[in-house]
Amino acid sequence: MDLHQFSDWLSNTPFSQSIQVTSWAIPGIQTVHILALATLFATALMFTLRIAGRGLSSEPLQNQAPRFARAIWILLLILLATGTLLIVAEPGRTITNPAFYAKMIMLALAIGITLWLTTVSRRQFGAPAGIHVAAATVSMLLWVAIIFCGRFIAYVESY
Amino acid sequence: MLEWLQNTPLAVSVSEDWFPWIESTHVLFLAVVAGTIFLVDSRLLGLTSKHLRVTYLSERLLPWTWTAFVGAAITGTLMFMAGATHYATNTPFLIKMALLVLVGVNMLYFQFVTFRSVQNWDTGRPTPAARAAGGISMTIWILVIGFGRWIGFV
Numbered sequence: 001m002d003l004h005q006f007s008d009w010l011s012n013t014p015f016s017q018s019i020q021v022t023s024w025a026i027p028g029i030q031t032v033h034i035l036a037l038a039t040l041f042a043t044a045l046m047f048t049l050r051i052a053g054r055g056l057s058s059e060p061l062q063n064q065a066p067r068f069a070r071a072i073w074i075l076l077l078i079l080l081a082t083g084t085l086l087i088v089a090e091p092g093r094t095i096t097n098p099a100f101y102a103k104m105i106m107l108a109l110a111i112g113i114t115l116w117l118t119t120v121s122r123r124q125f126g127a128p129a130g131i132h133v134a135a136a137t138v139s140m141l142l143w144v145a146i147i148f149c150g151r152f153i154a155y156v157e158s159y
Numbered sequence: 160m161l162e163w164l165q166n167t168p169l170a171v172s173v174s175e176d177w178f179p180w181i182e183s184t185h186v187l188f189l190a191v192v193a194g195t196i197f198l199v200d201s202r203l204l205g206l207t208s209k210h211l212r213v214t215y216l217s218e219r220l221l222p223w224t225w226t227a228f229v230g231a232a233i234t235g236t237l238m239f240m241a242g243a244t245h246y247a248t249n250t251p252f253l254i255k256m257a258l259l260v261l262v263g264v265n266m267l268y269f270q271f272v273t274f275r276s277v278q279n280w281d282t283g284r285p286t287p288a289a290r291a292a293g294g295i296s297m298t299i300w301i302l303v304i305g306f307g308r309w310i311g312f313v
Contacts, residue, residue, distance in 0.1 A: 035301060041187075042190065
């Protein structure tokens with residue numbers, strides 16, 4: 001079974017069909033997805049600024065790291081859940097779409113960097129090193145590109 | 160008037176070449192606007208960042224909110240121009256604009272009335288008026304995003 005067949009099979013499952021026939025379901029799920037991405041992006045921005053010694057810098061980073069990490073992982077779970085629903089609802093739009101794959105590759109990288117930074121930040125991490133600031137900056141650029149690719153799924157042709 | 164707007168070279172260029180880029184940039188700016196506002200609203204509701212002073216959180220977050228809001232307004236205006244005649248009769252668009260006015264009124268009331276007593280509730284749990292402002296703001300912004308997304312489905 002190739003990707004096109006899988007996509008056809010998925011879109012014919014009763015669950016996918018039930019989302020497709022509910023007119024408000026896709027904009028509704030997309031709205032929850034956007035709300036979560038907004039909160040994730042703002043939280044990641046504050047985490048990055050904090051690593052760079054700016055923003056919410058009134059307390060030690062290792063005290064803040066678990067709170068940043070918890071918020072980021074909870075929001076990512078909501079994004080993965082709503083994103084999965086959107087794929088199931090419209091597999092033909094995503095599963096064979098280059099913008100979707102670019103998004104997933106960058107998402108994996110952003111998650112990897114965030115995992116590393118949250119782990120390092122939990123330890124004594126007086127003044128973050130240049131490498132941490134650089135990695136956090138790269139992760140922010142990745143989140144920006146992920147948002148762009150997410151929107152471009154609607155415009156890039158599936159193969 | 161709307162037709163003239165839609166036929167300006169800028170509007171034509173947006174609708175023919177740049178719409179996906181402008182729209183993606185709009186999403187990026189709205190993420191910063193809504194995301195930072197939710198963090199402040201959530202503090203006002205007493206749900207998160209409870210150990211941080213309300214004034215401190217606001218002064219660190221809100222400059223980002225305002226800068227991004229300008230960006231969202233500019234990209235939003237460009238998208239409106241690209242389809243002015245269509246959006247002017249698009250119900251979700253009109254509801255979204257009305258909600259933005261409401262959220263502005265809520266913000267002004269909070270800023271000039273409720274916030275004047277902030278020294279009394281800067282730490283700990285905010286007063287009912289401040290919690291109401293946070294709850295109203297969060298609810299309206301959720302609706303703004305919902306109706307904003309809906310614009311493209313009508």
